[in-house]
Amino acid sequence: MRIGVLTSGGDCPGLNAVIRSVVHRAVVDHGDEVIGFHDGWKGLLEADYRKLDLDAVAGILARGGTILGSSRVQPAHLVDGVERAKGHVAELGLDAIIPIGGEGTLKAANLLAQAGLPIVGVPKTIDNDIASTDVTFGFDTAVGVATEALDRLKTTAESHQRVLIVEVMGRHTGWIALHSGMAAGAHAIVVPERPFDIDELTRRVGARFEAGKRFAIVVAAEGAKPREGSMEFDEGGKDVYGHERFAGVARQLSVELEGRLGKEARPVILGHVQRGGTPTAYDRVLATRFGWHAVEAAHRGEFGMMTALRGTDITMVPLAPAVETLKTVPQERYEEAETVL
Numbered sequence: 001m002r003i004g005v006l007t008s009g010g011d012c013p014g015l016n017a018v019i020r021s022v023v024h025r026a027v028v029d030h031g032d033e034v035i036g037f038h039d040g041w042k043g044l045l046e047a048d049y050r051k052l053d054l055d056a057v058a059g060i061l062a063r064g065g066t067i068l069g070s071s072r073v074q075p076a077h078l079v080d081g082v083e084r085a086k087g088h089v090a091e092l093g094l095d096a097i098i099p100i101g102g103e104g105t106l107k108a109a110n111l112l113a114q115a116g117l118p119i120v121g122v123p124k125t126i127d128n129d130i131a132s133t134d135v136t137f138g139f140d141t142a143v144g145v146a147t148e149a150l151d152r153l154k155t156t157a158e159s160h161q162r163v164l165i166v167e168v169m170g171r172h173t174g175w176i177a178l179h180s181g182m183a184a185g186a187h188a189i190v191v192p193e194r195p196f197d198i199d200e201l202t203r204r205v206g207a208r209f210e211a212g213k214r215f216a217i218v219v220a221a222e223g224a225k226p227r228e229g230s231m232e233f234d235e236g237g238k239d240v241y242g243h244e245r246f247a248g249v250a251r252q253l254s255v256e257l258e259g260r261l262g263k264e265a266r267p268v269i270l271g272h273v274q275r276g277g278t279p280t281a282y283d284r285v286l287a288t289r290f291g292w293h294a295v296e297a298a299h300r301g302e303f304g305m306m307t308a309l310r311g312t313d314i315t316m317v318p319l320a321p322a323v324e325t326l327k328t329v330p331q332e333r334y335e336e337a338e339t340v341l
């Protein structure tokens with residue numbers, strides 16, 4: 001079998017572990033040939049690739065980022081994108097393509113699968129927002145980084161009697177905010193799934209100072225926004241790929257809370273540090289299992305599917321329903337967190 005693999009969209013700790021696992025399982029166990037496309041779908045569209053053998057993936061298990069590079073280019077961005085991809089798959093004699101990516105990548109994967117290409121998707125994202133899988137690799141690492149940052153921020157916040165509003169990634173969902181906020185014992189968490197009421201948030205933070213506490217930590221998911229009419233708010237816009245460019249919830253909240261509470265407030269934006277560096281053991285294991293199962297699915301001819309974690313098992317699920325909706329934070333999970341803050 002000849003398998004093409006690519007990593008597309010925002011990078012994520014664990015991508016290299018999947019690539020390594022695909023190569024090991026395919027080359028060693030099945031005697032396949034594996035090629036890796038450079039910079040995501042762009043590599044497939046431009047037939048820009050290299051051969052991946054065991055030497056090519058040696059020592060990459062613990063390395064962050066992706067040895068293949070990534071981009072947000074998608075076949076649908078070009079008028080002849082799908083035809084080009086099909087042409088290159090035929091020219092290169094590929095029997096399977098394994099795209100590793102998040103929401104946008106998997107939508108493109110579904111499009112190509114419906115156009116008849118032999119696609120086996122592997123979901124990845126620090127945001128943990130892919131439906132049909134309990135967890136995506138990268139999430140555990142991002143939550144760990146954010147939690148460590150929150151722990152550290154508590155001491156400086158306390159020294160200066162400040163309110164720190166810590167902005168974490170997550171796009172349209174609040175999974176990183178919820179988990180890191182719970183793990184670090186933040187004092188308030190705001191997530192996109194539940195627009196916040198600024199009066200309520202002010203009361204909550206103010207109550208801490210009234211009770212004699214010297215600081216407060218608010219974790220804000222980057223996509224969080226206030227309840228309609230609750231405060232003036234700039235939501236930002238989109239980039240050329242239709243990807244969100246958030247205007248900065250932490251910055252806007254810090255100005256608002258400082259004005260309302262008369263306490264010094266500072267925004268802290270964790271940004272891409274959440275995506276960089278070595279994956280946790282959990283993410284390495286999940287990524288390795290996804291890679292192994294993607295190769296097996298390719299050999300069974302199970303195309304138009306993606307790997308998924310259900311409980312403790314890896315299973316194959318259809319791509320189409322998986323890309324229809326995002327997995328958002330359920331109200332109950334938010335309430336659990338609120339209670340223990």
Ligand code: F6P
Binds near residue numbers: 125275
């Ligand atoms: O989807 C992963 C993610 O890190 C989001 O949490 C974030 O909104 C986005 O990517 C940032 O994208 P970029 O790296 O293009 O700024």
